[in-house]
Amino acid sequence: xxxxxxxxxxxxxxxxxxxxxxxxxxxxxxxxxxxxxxxxxxxxxxxxxxxxxxxxxxxxxxxxxxxxxxxxxxxxxxxxxxxxxxxxxxxxxxxxxxxxxxxxxxxxxxxxxxxxxxxxxxxxxxxxxxxxxxxxxxxxxxxxxxxxxxxxxxxxxxxxxxxxxxxxxxxxxxxxxxxxxxxxxxxxxxxxxxxxxxxxxxxxxxxxxxxxxxxxxxxxxxxxxxxxxxxxxxxxxxxxxxxxxxxxxxxxxxxxxxxxxxxxxxxxxxxxxxxxxxxxxxxxxxxxxxxxxxxxxxxxxxxxxxxxxxxxxxxxxxxxxxxxxxxxxxxxxxxxxxxxxxxxxxxxxxxxxxxxxxxxxxxxxxxxxxxxxxxxxxxxxxxxxxxxxxxxxxxxxxxxxxxxxxxxxxxxxxxxxxxxxxxxxxxxxxxxxxxxxxxxxxxxxxxxxxxxxxxxxxxxxxxxxxxxxxxxxxxxxxxxxxxxxxxxxxxxxxxxxxxxxxxxxxxxxxxxxxxxxxxxxxxxxxxxxxxxxxxxxxxxxxxxxxxxxxxxxxxxxxxxxxxxxxxxxxxxxxxxxxxxxxxxxxxxxxxxxxxxxxxxxxxxxxxxxxxxxxxxxxxxxxxxxxxxxxxxxxxxxxxxxxxxxxxxxxxxxxxxxxxxxxxxxxxxxxxxxxxxxxxxxxxxxxxxxxxxxxxx
Amino acid sequence: xxxxxxxxxxxxxxxxxxxxxxxxxxxxxxxxxxxxxxxxxxxxxxxxxxxxxxxxxxxxxxxxxxxxxxxxxxxxxxxxxxxxxxxxxxxxxxxxxxxxxxxxxxxxxxxxxxxxxxxxxxxxxxxxxxxxxxxxxxxxxxxxxxxxxxxxxxxxxxxxxxxxxxxxxxxxxxxxxxxxxxxxxxxxxxxxxxxxxxxxxxxxxxxxxxxxxxxxxxxxxxxxxxxxxxxxxxxxxxxxxxxxxxxxxxxxxxxxxxxxxxx
Numbered sequence: 001x002x003x004x005x006x007x008x009x010x011x012x013x014x015x016x017x018x019x020x021x022x023x024x025x026x027x028x029x030x031x032x033x034x035x036x037x038x039x040x041x042x043x044x045x046x047x048x049x050x051x052x053x054x055x056x057x058x059x060x061x062x063x064x065x066x067x068x069x070x071x072x073x074x075x076x077x078x079x080x081x082x083x084x085x086x087x088x089x090x091x092x093x094x095x096x097x098x099x100x101x102x103x104x105x106x107x108x109x110x111x112x113x114x115x116x117x118x119x120x121x122x123x124x125x126x127x128x129x130x131x132x133x134x135x136x137x138x139x140x141x142x143x144x145x146x147x148x149x150x151x152x153x154x155x156x157x158x159x160x161x162x163x164x165x166x167x168x169x170x171x172x173x174x175x176x177x178x179x180x181x182x183x184x185x186x187x188x189x190x191x192x193x194x195x196x197x198x199x200x201x202x203x204x205x206x207x208x209x210x211x212x213x214x215x216x217x218x219x220x221x222x223x224x225x226x227x228x229x230x231x232x233x234x235x236x237x238x239x240x241x242x243x244x245x246x247x248x249x250x251x252x253x254x255x256x257x258x259x260x261x262x263x264x265x266x267x268x269x270x271x272x273x274x275x276x277x278x279x280x281x282x283x284x285x286x287x288x289x290x291x292x293x294x295x296x297x298x299x300x301x302x303x304x305x306x307x308x309x310x311x312x313x314x315x316x317x318x319x320x321x322x323x324x325x326x327x328x329x330x331x332x333x334x335x336x337x338x339x340x341x342x343x344x345x346x347x348x349x350x351x352x353x354x355x356x357x358x359x360x361x362x363x364x365x366x367x368x369x370x371x372x373x374x375x376x377x378x379x380x381x382x383x384x385x386x387x388x389x390x391x392x393x394x395x396x397x398x399x400x401x402x403x404x405x406x407x408x409x410x411x412x413x414x415x416x417x418x419x420x421x422x423x424x425x426x427x428x429x430x431x432x433x434x435x436x437x438x439x440x441x442x443x444x445x446x447x448x449x450x451x452x453x454x455x456x457x458x459x460x461x462x463x464x465x466x467x468x469x470x471x472x473x474x475x476x477x478x479x480x481x482x483x484x485x486x487x488x489x490x491x492x493x494x495x496x497x498x499x500x501x502x503x504x505x506x507x508x509x510x511x512x513x514x515x516x517x518x519x520x521x522x523x524x525x526x527x528x529x530x531x532x533x534x535x536x537x538x539x540x541x542x543x544x545x546x547x548x549x550x551x552x553x554x555x556x557x558x559x560x561x562x563x564x565x566x567x568x569x570x571x572x573x574x575x576x577x578x579x580x581x582x583x584x585x586x587x588x589x590x591x592x593x594x595x596x597x598x599x600x601x602x603x604x605x606x607x608x609x610x611x612x613x614x615x616x617x618x619x620x621x622x623x624x625x626x627x628x629x630x631x632x633x634x635x636x637x638x639x640x641x642x643x644x645x646x647x648x649x650x651x652x653x654x655x656x657x658x659x660x661x662x663x664x665x666x667x668x669x670x671x672x673x674x675x676x677x678x679x680x681x682x683x684x685x686x687x688x689x690x691x692x693x694x695x696x
Numbered sequence: 697x698x699x700x701x702x703x704x705x706x707x708x709x710x711x712x713x714x715x716x717x718x719x720x721x722x723x724x725x726x727x728x729x730x731x732x733x734x735x736x737x738x739x740x741x742x743x744x745x746x747x748x749x750x751x752x753x754x755x756x757x758x759x760x761x762x763x764x765x766x767x768x769x770x771x772x773x774x775x776x777x778x779x780x781x782x783x784x785x786x787x788x789x790x791x792x793x794x795x796x797x798x799x800x801x802x803x804x805x806x807x808x809x810x811x812x813x814x815x816x817x818x819x820x821x822x823x824x825x826x827x828x829x830x831x832x833x834x835x836x837x838x839x840x841x842x843x844x845x846x847x848x849x850x851x852x853x854x855x856x857x858x859x860x861x862x863x864x865x866x867x868x869x870x871x872x873x874x875x876x877x878x879x880x881x882x883x884x885x886x887x888x889x890x891x892x893x894x895x896x897x898x899x900x901x902x903x904x905x906x907x908x909x910x911x912x913x914x915x916x917x918x919x920x921x922x923x924x925x926x927x928x929x930x931x932x933x934x935x936x937x938x939x940x941x942x943x944x945x946x947x948x949x950x951x952x953x954x955x956x957x958x959x
Contacts, residue, residue, distance in 0.1 A: 013957050014954065014957070019867075019868065022867060022868075023868065069797070069798075072798075072799075072800050073800035074796065074797055074798065074799065074800050074956055075797075075953070075956050075957060076953035076956070088800070090798075090799070090800075092798045092799075096794060096795060096798050096799065097795055097799070099716060099720065101720055101723045101724070102716065102719075102720075106712075106716070109712060110709070110712055110713070110716065113706065113708045113709035113712060114709055114795075114799055114801055115799070116705065116706070116801065118705075118708060119708045
């Protein structure tokens with residue numbers, strides 16, 4: 001369900017030639033209309049989902065305010081409809097309805113009532129309003145002695161005291177001082193996280209870029225463009241400079257980003273390249289690398305003056321840095337047709353990890369308003385990666401030195417020793433040298449292949465599957481010395497067992513599928529038995545002894561019910577295993593199958609601890625779930641809560657990730673620690689890695 | 697019904713707006729809310745003491761000392777309520793233009809606030825007047841109850857006219873310009889200061905077309921002579937009041953949206 005649905009909305013104001021015409025229209029019989037309609041909005045349609053933030057931009061008079069007023073409900077649309085769900089609150093004009101002679105508290109009450117809160121709600125929120133507005137004892141003073149900032153703060157606090165379902169913000173974000181602005185942003189973001197839909201009209205591009213998921217550009221009462229905020233704002237910029245109707249183009253780049261170009265064309269940028277210090281083209285840049293941006297400009301018509309502007313924008317379209325040749329006193333003068341200029345800009349890529357784009361523009365003098373020859377946003381996109389710097393956040397790299405002084409019994413520490421940590425992080429890239437041996441991965445039930453991440457260097461992978469045909473296919477796919485496919489069925493020990501082959505071969509099991517189940521859950525028909533064959537089994541311990549595999553670091557088991565048997569046959573091997581991923585069932589699919597609790601008990605006794613459950617699979621009678629039945633939440637550290645929709649069905653299986661409790665205690669050797677860091681990095685468990693890095 | 701519900705939801709807003717308007721009148725005065733009593737007290741004193749004792753004004757057909765004073769008060773006080781409601785209501789939408797344009801709230805709360813404020817002012821002054829009647833022995837007794845339906849008709853008529861003019865005033869500001877003069881004319885064309893029988897019979901016929909004439913006559917009969925008013929004569933103002941309320945609401949429904957655009 002969408003929070004806001006706007007359907008073919010149009011608005012016209014009645015325009016009478018004079019005041020008498022209206023009177024005539026009202027009074028004279030016949031009802032002939034004597035007005036013209038002045039359309040300010042035409043055929044606007046869009047929907048906004050709960051929790052989405054939509055930015056609305058446009059030149060003055062484009063119809064933004066009218067649109068917001070209609071959504072607020074003060075103005076009625078001429079045609080079309082607006083459907084909103086829940087409470088709509090608008091921060092259109094803060095402090096409206098405040099009476100100067102009354103105290104802040106009294107005004108807060110009235111303003112709240114005007115917003116439709118009842119007295120109980122306001123009383124309950126009063127403490128929080130006071131606290132948020134931070135006006136202290138002034139709350140009981142008449143509003144006339146407030147500074148304008150205080151009035152705004154109070155008004156904002158009241159207007160946002162109760163979370164609305166749709167919040168409309170019209171240029172109201174720049175309230176108060178920098179600190180309060182920050183706070184109000186936080187509050188708006190928090191609302192958004194809790195599901196409030198935001199509609200923001202602002203000329204503050206930074207605000208739109210940082211909050212909105214989507215933006216709409218209104219021009220002459222129509223939606224001129226809608227899409228990602230970065231693309232829309234680039235286009236808007238172009239419109240602002242190109243009001244004389246010159247050409248603007250918008251191209252989708254291969255990676256889905258939008259590139260906006262505009263300009264009158266007297267001079268054109270014909271090539272932009274990103275080079276390293278050795279003049280080789282690059283698309284990936286490491287933090288702090290010296291880079292060069294080379295821009296080739298062709299002059300199409302004689303021009304008297306040319307300024308090149310160049311900068312780097314982050315993925316939100318915010319300029320990280322940039323300047324132009326006007327500021328560096330390098331304006332080129334009197335250029336003739338067909339001349340070519342090559343600009344080379346050198347700088348250090350002191351950027352944070354992420355994706356960036358190059359912006360370049362050719363203008364006549366210092367600003368693009370004067371004369372804009374050519375303007376390109378998102379010209380060249382590059383990635384910044386961190387090779388040799390400590391891990392950091394943000395869009396800017398800056399060396400930070402921590403000096404730590406500790407008071408107490410011990411002498412003060414002058415330097416925290418980061419050397420070891422840095423060395424370890426760096427070592428993830430060149431593993432094998434220090435970690436002494438390859439990391440051994442065992443995938444039991446490897447039908448459909450391995451994760452890509454294990455087939456790179458540094459790993460030795462063994463895959464087990466009882467289906468010989470599947471094993472042959474996999475062997476052909478992985479023609480690598482580091483991958484072995486073993487067509488062996490694993491169980492607790494050597495012997496002959498029946499393999500119950502099911503409709504979907506991946507569901508085949510050493511246990512018999514519960515025939516009743518498929519009747520209840522249509523989606524479980526994959527586990528319907530179609531035939532059975534006799535197969536030889538062995539245990540992992542026996543196989544490892546015979547094959548000379550002394551040590552296994554990671555085991556993944558996905559074997560439809562026989563996981564406990566396999567684990568029981570691997571008690572020796574398990575002692576060295578650092579991490580396990582086991583598909584476990586919570587409700588039986590096969591007759592007499594061990595469930596999660598059995599596996600869990602066994603692994604705990606073997607010294608493993610459960611780290612997380614992923615890929616929880618639910619089945620419902622109706623097949624695929626259609627309607628959301630509620631909401632569930634995941635809590636992190638009790639403070640952070642992430643909500644997700646909940647659908648029906650019964651929990652059947654999930655992947656249980658276990659780690660050896662030794663991993664979290666002091667490592668045996670540095671080599672072991674390095675292997676662990678590498679392994680858990682590859683497994684995508686950076687939380688465990690940070691644990692490991694912390695253990696020094 | 698939806699509108700009534702919306703009004704109910706915003707009852708707290710209505711209540712505190714009334715309170716705020718009342719308070720703001722007496723903010724920064726030394727005597728505070730006592731002015732709400734002092735002013736009407738002085739007015740009643742003026743009408744009663746000055747007219748009866750100083751000017752010896754007499755009402756035809758009675759020999760009572762205070763008869764004319766009571767006649768005057770009955771007319772002026774109820775006319776005061778009527779004119780306060782109409783004159784406030786005809787500017788209410790213009791005065792609150794900013795609020796109406798920016799905040800979505802039930803617009804009918806505004807006339808409700810106007811009526812309530814006028815009613816409070818009237819209650820104070822009329823309460824004092826009733827007290828005077830009690831003290832001076834002119835209290836009409838059980839007939840006093842007749843005032844309730846009369847007031848209801850008066851308020852309905854006032855708000856009917858007020859809302860109609862309030863809406864029209866948004867589109868045609870001439871209404872606001874002419875209102876002050878017209879209400880003055882109306883006041884003098886209604887037998888308030890003078891009794892109706894001093895007029896020549898032809899003129900009386902015309903004056904009787906004025907719906908306020910029978911209505912105010914009701915107040916006067918009740919308070920001066922202690923008699924039940926002529927109920928049949930109230931039919932005309934009552935029906936007119938009902939019609940005006942209906943017309944005002946109809947106008948409001950039809951032009952509310954356009955009104956916001958025009959403000």
